[in-house]
Structure formats: structure tokens, C-alpha cells
Amino acid sequence: MFTKIDLCSMALLKLGEKPIQSWHEDSVAAQLARSLFDSTVDSLLAIFPWRFATKNLVLTRNTNGDFIIPRNVLRVLKCSGQIIGDKIITSGNTIEISAIVKTNVESFPNYFASIVATKLAVEFCIPLIGDSNVFKMLNALYESEYQSAKFIDSTISTSKSNIDNFSLITSRF
Numbered sequence: 001m002f003t004k005i006d007l008c009s010m011a012l013l014k015l016g017e018k019p020i021q022s023w024h025e026d027s028v029a030a031q032l033a034r035s036l037f038d039s040t041v042d043s044l045l046a047i048f049p050w051r052f053a054t055k056n057l058v059l060t061r062n063t064n065g066d067f068i069i070p071r072n073v074l075r076v077l078k079c080s081g082q083i084i085g086d087k088i089i090t091s092g093n094t095i096e097i098s099a100i101v102k103t104n105v106e107s108f109p110n111y112f113a114s115i116v117a118t119k120l121a122v123e124f125c126i127p128l129i130g131d132s133n134v135f136k137m138l139n140a141l142y143e144s145e146y147q148s149a150k151f152i153d154s155t156i157s158t159s160k161s162n163i164d165n166f167s168l169i170t171s172r173f
Helices: 004-014 028-046 110-128 132-154 160-164 167-172
Strands: 054-060 073-078 082-084 087-089 094-101
Touching (some): 004 028, 004 110, 028 073, 110 132
Antiparallel strands (some): 054 094, 082 087
């Protein structure tokens, strides 16, 4: 179980810097952490359909008759309507979507926390230490960890109930 401070401190340690103790420290490292953490994590969550961050949601029409994509949705993976801005256009009174949603840091599996820390180190590198060689090395490390994390996430077994409801399986029998 990790916190934002833990992940930012891990990133700083990868850079050879001192870890931060508080989100509100008056240091360049803490300022970078506050500025970059949320956007970096959101982009990492959105680039791949991580199993721990993918949810099925049922939406109902709002008072204006629209299906509004919830604010915690980073990316809609599947829906039966047309997405225009933050709305889904379709008929019916409800719609089910599959989406990547913002996830609490405490819920990150270890393989994801590791790529968050490395990506933060990449983001912190130039403003903090200004070394392009370290930046290139960290970027290569991030790419390697990212590929490993995708592999781990994609090989996590699914429950039998998900397979039982898969349309290709049911149509075959």
C-alpha cells in the first residue's frame, strides 16, 4: 500500500535526491511533486486498460436527458453510443460502459506503483538535476518497466464468470 508521498519519494531516490516528508514542504522537489503527480498518474492510467482501473458503469440520463461521462472516467473503452465531448449519444434510458477510472494510490498494485515512481523520476529529472544522460537512462528504465507491467497486468487470470458471459463462448455452445 503506497501513498503519494511514497511514490514521489521513490522517484526522488531514483534521482539520487532526498525523499520528501510532506506534500506541503517548501522545496523544489515537493513543488514538482504537487504539480506533476496527478497528471502523470492520470496519463499512465489512461494509456493502457489496466485491469485494476477498468470498471463497468451503468449511466442513466441526467435531468437534461443526456448521458454524462462521470468526471472520474479517464477513458471510455467500450460503449454502445457515440461519444461527443463529455456526453454519450444513444437511445434508451440507461447505458453500460467499460471505462478506465481514476484509482486511489493505495489501490495500485506493486507493478503499477513501480512505473509511476519511475515515470515521476523521468518528469522530475530535468527540472531537478538537469542531466540529459540520467534522463535518457530513466526513460529507458521506464519503457522496460512499462512493458513488464503491461505483461503482468494482462496475464492476471480472469474469473470464470467473466468467461461464462463472453459472447463468443456462449455462441459456440
